[in-house]
Amino acid sequence: MARTRLTPEREGELYAAVLDLLGEVGYEALTMDAVAARTRSSKATLYRQWGSKAELVVRALRNNKPVHLAEIDTGSLRGDIQAVLLRTDDCQMEKNSALMRGLTHAVHDNPDLFQALRELLVEPEMNGLQALLQRAVDRGEVRPDNPALAYVPHMMIGALAARELVEQRPVDQAFLVDYVEAVVFPALGV
């Protein structure tokens, strides 16, 4: 695997530089040349390692994520969800929202970016969420036929999208904790 040639430290440095550039210039204006210059690496290395700008950007986002749902298992649904929310601090959340806002914009014109986001970010997190909810069902916390089980992603995406649209304020921990207590747990019957 070509990917094993970089040390994890070097890979982390590269990803950090990509996210910095992304925040500075946006997806459209971000070039492999600029990444190569910023990170003192060759474009050939970047392409060998990541194949495309879309994949490099999405892997950088994935690396930046402090929480991977699959790693969380506290023994209760409330504990799991709170662990998810509390592991990302407000500053990181605001940075992430700004990055995702920019990418949502870029996705319209870049189907390969959409595809990479789905495969590398959305689907793994959906699977992690699915497993987390299944454990709650297995423990008897949520009834297996509760129709809200299928809509947890929708509820959470609503919290993220509407906060800015309706309240014109960035998402923060306090808001998300309040939202899951007011909406997600009651809908799940917890």
Added chain:
Amino acid sequence: MARTRLTPEREGELYAAVLDLLGEVGYEALTMDAVAARTRSSKATLYRQWGSKAELVVRALRNNKPVHLAEIDTGSLRGDIQAVLLRTDDCQMEKNSALMRGLTHAVHDNPDLFQALRELLVEPEMNGLQALLQRAVDRGEVRPDNPALAYVPHMMIGALAARELVEQRPVDQAFLVDYVEAVVFPALGV
């Protein structure tokens, strides 16, 4: 008022032409010249009547909306919400989603469009929703201190946004009816 000079029929024709153009070319490429040509009116008339492209587009969207929340009052919360969902057919919903998708994109680069959308579409509908929920509280259907009351817009925006993002399918009536039964009513304790 300059606005009264057009008959409602003529105004409706103009709005329909604006939405057709918007669907064909998008917000950025839509010009007052193109609207004037398509509707056989003068640019001066358009500007006198609407002031700006952003206002013309948002008023056209508003005119196109078959449901204004403020007009609905069936006597129960479930009846009100179902009336909202059932008055927009699937074909219209898909057309609306496509238009809103395009506009969400354009909003990034056009603060005046964002402002017009907020003032002419989002805020009136939020006020209508607020009144609808307040009636449910007054009738004793929802407890006045239910914390989900503040989050109904978030839940609904989540349904609209996540359907395409997670399921990659357009929103339709059956989905929305199922979603409000699974999520919104349980969260409100109805």
